[in-house]
Amino acid sequence: MQRNSLWVASFSSLSLALAAPLAQADDLKALREEVAQLKKSYEERIAALEARIAQAESSPQKVSRGATPSGEATFNPAISLVLAGTYTRLSQDPEAYAIDGFVPSGGEVGPPRRSFGLGESELGIAANIDPTLRGQMTLALAPEGGADVEEAYIQTLALGGGATLKAGRFLSGIGYTNGQHAHAWDFADAPLAYKAMLGGQWKNDGVQAKWIAPTDLLVEMGVEAGAGGAFPTTDRNKNGNTVGALFAHVGGDAGDNASWRAGLSVLGTSPRDRQYDDVDSLGNDVTNTFTGKSRTWIADAVWKQDFGFDRKLIVQGEYFRRRESGTLAFDVDGANLADGYRAAQSGYYVQTVYQFMPRWRAGYRYDRLDSGEVSLGGTLNADDLPILAAYKPKRNSLMVDWSSSEFARLRLQFARDESRRDLIDRQLWLQYVVSLGAHGAHRY
Amino acid sequence: MRTLLFVLAAWFALPAHAIQVFATVPEWAALAKEIGGDKVNVFAATHGLQDPHHVEARPSLIARARRADLMIATGAELEVGWLPVVLRESGNVRVQPGQPGYFEAADHVRMLDVPARLDRADGDVHAAGNPHIQTDPRNILAVGKALSESLATIDAANAATYRAGFAAFAEKWRTALARWEKDAAPLKGQPVVVQHKSWTYLLDWLGMKEAAALEPKPGVEPSAAHLARLVEQTAASRPKLVLRAAYNNPRPAEWYSAQTRVPVAVLPFTVGGNEAAKDLFGLFDDTVRRLVEPLR
């Protein structure tokens, strides 16, 4: 800017000089010299000015900003929004989806409706409340309308000693996939074991205490108590806790470029009158209930390897084992027969996801469940409980995804789902998941 | 039983009062060692060949953060994708933001590339400016001074040691700085192409010009079409070098170089980025050497 105006000045002086009547060649030479001198002196002055500006710019200035890496220094909470949508082709009717051999978990376990569908939009709001507490809420907005409080909890920041307390509604610390929001999953839907045993994902209204040992190896232990409500628990309308969970995780690095985590968790509860619908041996609709004890064990492990230049490999697997024993009441609205009930059921999945070049990943998942044989007391007959007839559901899934950035992912998934007896559901999913707003930090 | 006793003995044999320092990147780990010497026990969350933009909240990081007395982060949102989780999970009140045990390097230097507008359509932009401040050795000095004061605050008994440690480092550093600036004098005014905007502070220090970046937007991998366009666009500015960090994918820079015959300089970027960059001095010795040599 400054330079321009100086040039304008020098040019105008030049033109003025040229406008003067030209007499002799000597005069012209003198004039030229004068102009050259003028130009030189201006250039020197400009250079000096520029040097001063540069110096002023480079002298350190103390910038004081809020010292938080998440940029939450302003009092406004961090707001993030996750948008998701799917296009599906299914060879079987999703309305009739079931995982045979297992008591229906009542969760949203089936694939989404055919054709185009809007996934759940997730609105997240989080901020520190004061120096000791942090609050977070995640609202799941269903495409058909209505909002569901997915998470809403407070968490301590200043307890120290490796201890953290949480209260409210939160995703439980059991297992590995359970603690991740659905949009962070590596496949479009949950593993079958999660669908059959936990209704998709276990969250609770209650409290959690967690402690990290002061060791270089991560040793994390946690305990949860809650009111229950969703499968496999029921609302007990009693004081104290209805559901309890314990979990322990260990983890660390293996060399410079690999890390791992393994854990063991147990979820225990005593459901009362937990209902599910079935048909009896004559094909009539019946409602059955279970009252007794339910205990689910989960062993989980994950390994992540970094090959450099954006190539990464994740291998993970979880094994579930659930024992339930108590009383099964058959056709509570009609015959209402009660009998002893014992079941030991298990399931697992293993999956691997490989990022083979920047933005591109491919993955494979194998799911397998084993319903085992239900043992009854003698009043009831296995034919009365067709859903619970022994079956080993399985599923093979393949996926490829592409991310335009860390905030947007487009995924193609094929699955051959044999959750239903004698039926093969060939599923194709095309899914997008994007997040906007605050840059959330991701869990391992 | 024997092993257990051995483990316990090893545990207690560790320097008893050594301050546990958790540094997010190798350069701050190296700096803490220069200042603190044997008074500090330093852990770096990443190594020199790792992309600092893509770090995970690994179990080991939570375990280390749990015991840390001082957390040294770069700031300017470099660690936004993982550090908040590590801090929350750690259950360690001493290193939470706002506590004396939480230190951000970017608070102590003049930030460049501060965006005029914040929009993710512009790629991986950082509200506070470009976070790769360690590529200017003058910033190392500014951060070191503030860091020595932080160490003196959280370990008051050894405050004098940290100040003396910094003074000794600063003297050596200033001598080295004069040498680097002398050696790098021919680089002044030279245009270069960068792969990622990793070198803003380095170029600012040496008076070099960034003719173009291979990444179309920060953090966005260049496509073949974009690179082909760049070859044409940068022809006029006659760049002397293509700069990439040791951890960057070599392909974009190599492709561009093959088309234009502009040589690639693979710079260590941080301590441990290559064999020569064993410490902070080695980092800049090697960086200057790799910049100057191809221009001879």
Ligand SMILES: [Zn+2]
């Ligand atoms: Zn960057």
